[in-house]
Amino acid sequence: MEYFITGTQLFFSTIIGIYFMTQLINNRTSKCVVHEGEDTKFQELQQLRKVYLKEPLTEKMRPKTEKDIIGQDDALLALKAALCSKNPQHVIIYGSPGVGKTAASRIALDIAKSQPESSFSKDAKFIEIDATTLRFDERSVADPLMGSVHDPIYQGAGTYGSSGVPNPKPGAVTKAHGGVLFIDEIGELHSIQMNKLLKVLEDRKVHFDSVYYNEKDKNIPRHIHDIFQNGLPADFRLIGATTRDKNEIPPALRTRCVEISFKDLQHCHLKEIIRQTVKRELIKIEDETIEKIAWHANNGRDAISILQMAINKSALSKNDIVTNKDVEWVIKSGGYMSLKPKKVTGNMNIGKINGLYVSGQGTGGVSSIHCVAKKVSKGLGDIKITGIVEEEELRQSHSSIKRKSMVKSSLDNVLTVFKAKFNIPIEDYYIHITFPSGAPTDGPSAGIAMFCVLYSAIFNEPINSNIALTGEITIHGEVYPVGGISQKIQASIEAGIKKIFIPQENMSEMYIDYDIEVCPVNNINEIIEDIFTASIIRKAN
Template identity: 70%
Template sequence: METLILGAQLLCTGMMGLYLFNQFNSNKEQCTQTTCETDNRKYEELQNMRKISLKEPLTEKMRPKGEDDIVGQTDAMLALKAALCSKNPQHVIIYGSPGVGKTAASRIALDIAKAQVNSAFRSDAKFIEIDATTLRFDDRSIADPLIGSVHDPIYQGAGQYGNSGVPNPKEGAVTKAHGGVLFIDEIGELHSIQMNKLLKVLEDRKVNLDSVYYNENDKNIPAHIHDIFQNGLPADFRLIGATTRDKSEIPPALRSRCIEISFQDLQYSHIVEILNKIIKREYIKVEDGVIEKIAQYVTNGRDAISILQMAMNRISLLNQDIITIKDIKWVIKSGGYTRVKAEKIQSKMHIGRVTGLYVTGLGSGGTVPIKCVVKKLDKGEGSIKISGIIEEEEIQRVNSSIKRKSMIKSSVDNIITVFKTLFDVKIEDYYIHITFPSNVPADGPSAGIAMFCAIYSALFNQPINSNIAMTGDLSIFGEVEAVGGIPSKIFAAKESGVKKIFIPQDNMSSTYNEYDDIEVCPVNNIYEVIEEIFTSMVIRKIN
């Protein structure tokens, strides 16, 4: 009897086990089938999404593909090729406003370099592009898309090496760019910690990684991970950093390792050339004057194309066939664009008005009218007022900041000294007001001789022709001293219709004599300036 009961129990147990086993396999098959169906459905959804695409924007379609497509950057492009297309390519920092072709030119320069017989770059050299404004990193080196990181087992979970306690190195952009070019857009925004790490990589040409979980004697660790921890990740590349910041805002340690190249804002003629290419290539119908109208409101190709694209969208909505001046005016008004191209300077004589020249921190030049009025007052009651300038500038240092007086005010102090000591003019008996346009934040020493001539003209009622421009610092001894940005200033003066420009003798170059339609005159001192500009010397030098 006991045997029968035991047999029945065993039979029931076996049947229950078989039932549970079948149920488990059934559920497993159902889960596997459900998972596969879900995966297949998601894959199909992804492929369907890939089939959907909007029409390519005009700005993308017209992105430069070759060197001939880069407009207005002849010198900068030549410098970029010189830096990359050699046996010993250099690291580069490119300064320039948005939309002037920094990224496109860098890609094209690498393609040109790869085609050179003696190039250091192989034909498969990569162009890795990242944006410094979006780079994020972790202090524990868990994630670092620029330099690279190590995923320790504690963070891997059930990953490939997590269960084995093996640290897993992850390569960053510097390693992905090995043998090619790493392009960092807005490099001036890079965090100081990242910047220091990058400088170390540029010096060592490899990335050294470390982990407390790494044991060089552990045979379970794969050979390639041993090699990474012992020899580092390769990172022999050439850096091209692009920035819209001023040169003074870029860390000196980075600047000292790089060739610096400035991309200029596009001039009126360059914008016209770009738009003509687009209209011809895309068969766009435009009214006479449309291209010229757009070119008056932009300084880069991207904005010019955006205005044209918006005008095309407008005529499409209105069922028009041709873009008119009215359409462009509507785009300019709705987009809030402001005029950037000044009217051509006409040949007119003015009292107390001089055409000065300036250059921005990004290397773009321009003309600026400097105006001055003078009134005789009672003895010793005079004063000097300057408007439209940066009164005070704060300069940020690593651990401190300093403030300095406007450099234009310092130049005016020099001018007053010259009038008093060299020409014996009692400036303290006059009210003098010098003004710069409010739309051009002005500072720097290069307006020295221009302000002197404006005061001289107003003081002695001597006219100056508006098609004469000048730049140069004035010392207390009346010497005209060298200033920066001369090529950009000459180009801007020429574009504005200036016929004659005075520059310091120390800045003179034989290449400046090759310019058409403008005469470049070097001067050593203020006496030469007075003799060249004014019909007669009203005041004489004190012996």
Template identity: 50%
Template sequence: MEFSSGIASFITFIQVFFAVIIGLYFWNLLKTQQGNKSAVERESRKELEKLQNLRKISLSEPLAEKTRPGCFGEIIGQSEGLKSLKAALCGPNPQHVIVYGPPGVGKTAAARLVLEEAKKNPSSPFKDNARFIEVDATTARFDERGIADPLIGSVHDPIYQGAGPMGMAGIPQPKPGAVTKAHGGMLFIDEIGELHPIQMNKLLKVMEDRKVLLESAYYSSEDANIPGHIHDIFQNGLPADFRMVGATTRTPDSIPPAIRSRCLEIFFRQLMPEEIGAIAANAVQKISFTLAAQGLEIIKKYATSGREAVNIIQLAAGIAVTEGRKEIESADVEWVVNSGQYAPRPEKKVPAEPQVGLVNGLAVYGPNMGMLLEIEVGAIPAPSGQGKVVVTGIVDEEELGSRGKTIRRKSMARGSVENVLTVLRRTMDVDPRDYDLHVNFPGGAPVDGPSAGVAVAAAVFSAITGIPVDNTVAMTGEVSIRGFVMPVGGVVAKVEAARHAGVKKVYVPADNYQEMFQDITDLEVLPADTLKEVINGSLMTRGLEKKLVIGGQQRETLGSGNFVPAAGATVTGEY
């Protein structure tokens, strides 16, 4: 009995001992957890206090924010683009859109305002709670393993989730991307041309399906531990019914055809100097300063976008403030322009008077941006059939590369000059081989493309015959060796540039002619089918019929004015 009682007492002691040990362990663990929780709470309170103190600090609103358009009337110079954007997005069936245009002309602001305008339309599918989600394609990075994709969405598999509740349970966790956040609203992708090809292809699939289908090796439809909403996401996809507005400063040919075919393309043009001046004047008014008239003219000369104009004003105003002035002087603006190394706008005006061998061509140098391009030709008699041709100011060769191969070819501008020499011999009874010809494209910027063909032909014909070219006429179009004027690109931008340069008459290819050109009151736009039409209408041959002798042969032509023919060409008759 005593032995049994001793064993029972020992067992009881052991039980009590371990009970005390376990109790102390859990008491210490609970105390540690409470201490950790208290420490976390104290740290959280400190961080919250820091955040609140940081939020109390705010600097003045940047001038760029103050001048951001708040209504359509404040978006200057883009009436045609806004009209197209409204037509594409404010109706009962909004479309995906790509907006082309130079930086700082209001593409992002226009997209925001159009969404708000669409919400007001009862027939529009955009509801009052439709969201505007903005994504910058240059920073929209993704992981090829599908761990992270802020644009399309991704799945966080348990192996990547760590100690999270779903990771410990072995449950894959879907993460919605911008396309899902924009569901029922608008997804604005800035610089869409910079989007990675893989993401571009994924985006195309989402745009067609209007949902995002996700996959994971850790998902099983039979797993009862997976929550119902995750089952629904994997089986039905994340909703992604949105309308995309992509903005880019690139040209259309640099955007993949697959995305272009699914979108309407809208073009915002470059701002004119007067429009730049209006934006600058508005910025000056916003900061309660005054601007000297000469300073405004400098801004109009150097700023190419509204953003540049605002930046110049902001820096010039800073100079004035440091010197205790409320007026921005022209010297302040000049200093900003020089220190910022701004280049003057490529704005050219028509020559003051008609000249032999000088023609106003037209060119484009960016998305929907046109300019006047002077083309000058000098002709010097050479031994019969031994004349040489020198072309300067153009791109000599161009290199084309795609799909792992590179092709080199002679520049289209040089090929256009050679076409001109052939067509003049065939259709205009002029033999350029009897002259040393120098064709020059002044201005410093490399020129390429076939659209200067008619201008080169008119300049060469003028230089050889000595007939001056009307200085108020401009022209664009490719010339075939049969003497026809072929269609070219960017005609609308070229016509607009000609109007601002002071041109009174423009010849464009007949295939490029549009009815809208008839609404232009201060400029006559004429369609041309053949080179003869352009030369007859652009050279100073008004009034009387004359006889022009070229290379010893007599030609019939019309002429007016006083001029000196090139050597080897004589003119009979009165002018």
């Protein structure tokens, strides 16, 4: 019996020994397999790192200092005021692509770090992410913005995974701690992410949860206990950039931020960008060619892209200088449209007038408004208006409403003034007003222009094309203020207009120095007396 027990023990000891020996051999083998060919792979990786292409001119010319930012003086000053103080603020930047939103934000942070009283330290980070590419999991398995928790079930055979320890990973809000978090296209951020971001902005830290976390578990490292109990620091300043309109951004975010608008670059700014590039890169090009590029570029990035392609075309043709012919080829192949405004002629026209507008991104423009009016049988008149937005939908957080076009509402006001104030029988006329601009028009600022063009058409009174008007009209003939006056005046100057009528409440001393006559008015009678030969009362009689 004793021999049997001894033999059994020896047998099991041998089995156990063989098992552990096999495991040891397997571990050594797996290590060898893991490291097999690592030297070759490492060398291949290093060889790949040595291969690089020259960066495009658009990247090379990206603004790096305050002087490099062109055409955004007011916006950059506002950005500096928001960041370069003891109490920096969150910011939302509105603007078209390619106007310098990202570059200006980086430069503003660099300036803020150099200020003696700034809250930003010298090593404050600028973390940039794009809201259109952010993906997240509602279980917080993956969230590059807020951070995530890698639970043991997802960690595999790692140190924490085998020990059953959840492992929190910091997101962009923590990486930006003490610096700036720049979110491009913030208007595209998912509503769930937006709400989480608002909470982080309020708490200045981000909290994590996990069913695998136990505050009494002594196997969990101290720093992980601290993260789950106190959260990860996330005290940063948010700069959100968007190409959307203000009313499309959640009000909860807007109320926490300073709002800054970057304007579309004007022709002179685009020329300056091209000239800077030409000077820095020692490019031979004619002034006339620079002018042509600037008139076909929507923004600074477009201008540099057209220039780059023209340089490449010139090089392929073995030419030393970039010519108009090279640029015309780029314009044709790229499908670029001319943005050169049509110059006014100074002619006298009946039923034709210049209105003024501002685009969604702050660019002013001149819009020609046409009208025909023909007397018909009593009470059989008709009114048409074309080239406008017929109806608009206003979206709110949980609902949307539709309303009549603002231009149509302005026309109703105009007709009321004609009938109620001046006793003109509008119902006896066939009237057609159109905005032949190629793009749907909306807004109340065309009110006084529509009144004058209708007056011209009804009474055959010519209007000089050297004038332009902007202002809202009431049913009593009063002229109310509108927005974007500075941009409208600038657009008028570029179009060769000599005189512009604006609401009295919009008048500013700085407009006196402009190279154009600016006439403030309070009511429609003041405009009629200025541009027409007889008052409307005498005409009606």
